[in-house]
Amino acid sequence: MTTEMEDILGTAANWRANGRQVALATVVTTWGSSPRPVGSQLVVDDKGAFLGSVSGGCIEGAVIEVAKDVMKSGTPKTLEFGVSNEQAWEVGLACGGKVRVFVERVE
16 A cells, blocks of 8 residues: 555656656645644646645645746745734635745656
């Protein structure tokens, strides 16, 4: 039985083997509310396909957009999202919290 992480990494390897550009986003730290734990991953390709999850709500969309830039530039980025309890539902978090996501190009 494979884990979700193995499926994400296997998908990344498969997409690369088929000539696609690929970026991998990984949750590296959380504080307070976070729908996904540290180590959660999201893989994105240059055709707009993605698999996995690093949060949800608009955070996920922002990570996918940055992943597109990282694929082009090759420069990894660390993203930090934080919200107050009052803003939490608007951005897809159950209550206030912070999440840090590292995005890198897969070679």
